[in-house]
Amino acid sequence: MSPLVFDMHDIQLLRKYGICGVLSGTLPTAAQQNVFLSVPLRLMLEDVLWLHQNNLADVNIIRQEGDEIIAGITPERGAKLAKLVEDRLRKSFDYQTKFKKDQHIAKLKKIGIINDETSAEELQRLDKSNNNDQLIESSLFIDIADNSSILKDDSIALNGPSYDDIRNLLFKQYERSEKMQTYFLYKRLRDQGYVLSPGGRFGGKFIAYPGDPLRFHSHLTIQEAIDYRSEPIDLISMISGARLGTTVKKLWVIGGVEEETGSTHLFSVEWAGFG
């Protein structure tokens, strides 16, 4: 399960809070080429927990699977939705066509083929002679909606579950796939002002930037949390991780939570430069 964000304004707002996510539209298997990608923005589960804990994001529960929702659409509503999509597309096509025609005329004026005195008939003739309409039609692009009108209607309305219910549910969901302590490491670093991204590329759970990733290189590779008392540090992975870290200028960070006091302990490791 990975949380996705489709709305550009939401994405901008998230970035202000230091949550950058990974753009994953069109080429999900080549996520490292992320300058070429588009919405949706994929977040980490930790991001959602943190946003919800800080009251920055609402979480809605959709009671049905996506398939069931689709199956539950009545023919009347289906027709309405189809018309909505059609209208939206036509509007977008009209807009693009007009834009292209205006640009074409501006170009013709610039190179002197027409001027302000050219008659409307002459303009029309020029327009037709070049098969412009056909050319334009083949170059229109199809605008895809970036949010769902179906889900908006199907999420649970007011007097749904309380804030605490949702938080418990989120944490339960998280614990199915991750260690709770890993979230506390995430939280600690976020609260210190670090921006965190998935760290698979550098052999960690997260990588941490001291600010916006477009302005800074990341400083830390954070490992999954280990138990403060019972789990040993794997020296082999520490050695390989810290060596890799030295070549990419990142400290290898391991940490965990001391259960009795709830305090988070973090240690950074780096190769000493000799031996």
Next chain:
Amino acid sequence: MGTTDIISLVKNNLLYFQMWTEVELLQDVLPWKGNNLNLLKGRPPHKLSNDAEDTGGDKGPSPIQQPEFILPINMSQYKENFLTLECLSRIFTQLGDSTTERILLAIINDDGTIVYYFVYKGVRKPKRN
């Protein structure tokens, strides 16, 4: 290898191979899971690459290096729940002094080779270069 063996191995490696000086065993002992942990203290021969950049101009004679604290540890010890986060915390609080911000981990492989890693308390910026 036993505790005394790895201590002398690391001490000799630092003194005669890495050319450190004033390497000595500290008296404080931390009993840990049936072993005693000791720290060595020593002075590196030159500025280590991880040190923060000098603040002043360094035209003068090279300044004396700050001593480092070294923890010798067997590579195999990790299998026996040995080096935990709790262990590191205790080493910092019980063996170092209050200003200790890093210890040098000397990890001994079963063929006698030693690799050295700095462990810092908390998160830290990587060196600049």
